[in-house]
Amino acid sequence: MMPFPKTRLRRLRATPALRRLVRETALAPDDFILPLFVRPGRGVRNPIASLPGHFQLSIDGIVREAREAARLGIPGVILFGIPARKDARGSDAVARHGIVQDAVRAIKDAVPDLVVVTDLCLCEYTDHGHCGVVARRGGRPGVLNDPTLKILGEVAVAQAAAGSDLVAPSGMMDGMVGAIRAALDGAGFAGTPIMSYAVKYASAFYGPFREAAESAPRSGDRRGYQMDPANAREALREAALDIEEGADIILVKPALAYLDVLTRVRDRFGLPTAAYSVSGEFAMVRAAADRGWINGAAVALEILTAIKRAGADFILTYWAKDAVKAL
Numbered sequence: 001m002m003p004f005p006k007t008r009l010r011r012l013r014a015t016p017a018l019r020r021l022v023r024e025t026a027l028a029p030d031d032f033i034l035p036l037f038v039r040p041g042r043g044v045r046n047p048i049a050s051l052p053g054h055f056q057l058s059i060d061g062i063v064r065e066a067r068e069a070a071r072l073g074i075p076g077v078i079l080f081g082i083p084a085r086k087d088a089r090g091s092d093a094v095a096r097h098g099i100v101q102d103a104v105r106a107i108k109d110a111v112p113d114l115v116v117v118t119d120l121c122l123c124e125y126t127d128h129g130h131c132g133v134v135a136r137r138g139g140r141p142g143v144l145n146d147p148t149l150k151i152l153g154e155v156a157v158a159q160a161a162a163g164s165d166l167v168a169p170s171g172m173m174d175g176m177v178g179a180i181r182a183a184l185d186g187a188g189f190a191g192t193p194i195m196s197y198a199v200k201y202a203s204a205f206y207g208p209f210r211e212a213a214e215s216a217p218r219s220g221d222r223r224g225y226q227m228d229p230a231n232a233r234e235a236l237r238e239a240a241l242d243i244e245e246g247a248d249i250i251l252v253k254p255a256l257a258y259l260d261v262l263t264r265v266r267d268r269f270g271l272p273t274a275a276y277s278v279s280g281e282f283a284m285v286r287a288a289a290d291r292g293w294i295n296g297a298a299v300a301l302e303i304l305t306a307i308k309r310a311g312a313d314f315i316l317t318y319w320a321k322d323a324v325k326a327l
Contacts, residue, residue, distance in 0.1 A: 025309040027301065027327055029073035032320035033117060033274075037212050038062045038103045039082040050208035050283050052290070054318060056082060059099075059106050066107045066114055072324045076115030078168065078316055079103055080212070083125055088134070090125030093155045101162035108163040117195065118164040120155055120180070121171040122148070143225055148173050153183025160189040168251070170197035172225045178245035193248035195274060199235040199265060200253045202226035205280030212279065235261045236268055243269060251316075254278040256303055259310040266311030275312040277303065282318040297326050 012022050037048070037056045044058035057065065062079070069077055081100035083092035092098045100118055107116050126134075135144050148171070156167045167184075169176045177196050184192050203226075227234060239250050250269065252262045253276035266273040281303065289296025300319045307315050317323070 025305055027304055027308060027323065029324045029327070030075055031304070031308060031312075031314050032074050032323060033115075033314060033316045034065070034069050034074055034077045034320040035080065035316060035318060036062055036065055036077050037080050037082060038099055040084045040099055048208070048212045050211050051279055051318060052286050053322075054212065056212065059103050062103050063106050063110045066111045066116075069321065070111045070114045072321060074320050074324060075314075076117055076165070077107070078117040078119055080119050081124055086125055086127040088127060089151060090122035090155075093122055093125040094151065094158050096158060096161070098158065101158055104159065104162040104164050115165045116163065117166045117168050118159040120152060120159065120167045120169040122151065122155075123171070143173075145173050145175070149175055149179035152176055153179050156180045156192075157183050157187040157189065160184055160187070160192045164192065166193050166195050166249075168195040168197065170200060170253075172197065172200050172227070175245070177242045177247045181246035194246060195249035195251055196242040196247040197253055197276075198239045198242040198247060198250045199258075199261060200226050200251075201229045201258065203229060203254050203257070203278070203280070205254045205257070205278045208279035208283045229257070232261050232264065235265060239265050239269060243271060248272070249274055251276060252312075254281060255307045255312070255315065256281045259306060262307070262310045262312060266313075272313045273311055274314050274316060275307050275310075277307060277315055277317040277319065279318065297322065301326060 012018050038059060039056045041058040042060055044056065045061055046056040048054045048056065066077055079100050081098065083099050085092060104116050104118060107114060135142060152169060152171065152173065159167050167180065169180055177194055180194060184190065227238065242250065249272045250265060251274040252258055252265055255262065255275035255277045262273065262275050285296055285299050288294045301323060304315060304317065304319060304323055
């Protein structure tokens with residue numbers, strides 16, 4: 001006959017208070033960044049069908065969202081722009097009065113202490129929907145790496161000049177962090193940090209975002225520059241290169257299907273590490289919840305807890321406001 005164990009783990013699970021007392025991972029408002037989509041106009045509030053509860057907003061609406069985020073204790077927002085006009089080089093991304101630059105100024109005027117992160121990519125601004133300058137090679141479109149780097153540096157300077165607290169290059173171009181760091185330093189913005197989407201996979205989870213940002217490629221796909229979902233060791237090489245070039249924060253995207261990668265990146269480098277709980281993660285939970293198949297709020301908190309437990313210092317998430325209200 002086996003003896004009774006001297007320690008019973010269930011003793012510390014008996015009541016909510018005991019469970020809280022020994023809980024290893026706890027979510028807080030400081031863990032979240034809220035994504036926002038800004039477009040020209042006034043009074044614009046276009047629903048995003050695949051992201052229920054989220055909208056394309058004009059700057060006046062973006063300012064209201066920023067104020068609410070600050071009121072809830074969320075420390076920051078990240079901006080994605082939908083310009084009035086797109087062209088082959090994404091000119092609005094560089095313009096002094098581009099949609100994101102104007103939104104940054106408005107938010108910083110209204111809520112100066114809120115951290116404003118600016119996504120730094122060209123896919124939302126180009127008429128072809130790719131993340132850089134496109135040329136045809138062998139009859140197929142291809143993104144030219146080095147000409148794209150020059151434009152990304154110009155975009156970074158425009159965003160920093162507008163008041164961005166943190167620029168976030170997401171295009172997965174080789175050498176992008178080094179080029180952006182050099183451009184910022186050369187323009188007098190040595191104090192502007194870089195959060196690099198160093199580990200960004202060519203994921204099937206991005207569909208709702210591409211509707212929201214109107215950024216789907218018109219031809220081809222992004223597998224030529226985003227990471228293969230089957231690779232994990234490559235993520236460590238990507239992160240190491242971006243850190244060497246001057247990245248201040250490393251971001252892993254998506255989050256839920258790549259928790260193992262997130263843990264490996266965090267453990268290897270120890271740099272502040274973010275994770276993006278992407279649009280597809282939000283949409284599939286919301287769709288199941290709307291059908292009564294799951295408790296959506298409980299599942300969302302469980303997923304966010306898993307992301308933090310895996311090593312994220314903070315999480316970009318469409319659940320940010322709902323999560324804070326549920327905590």
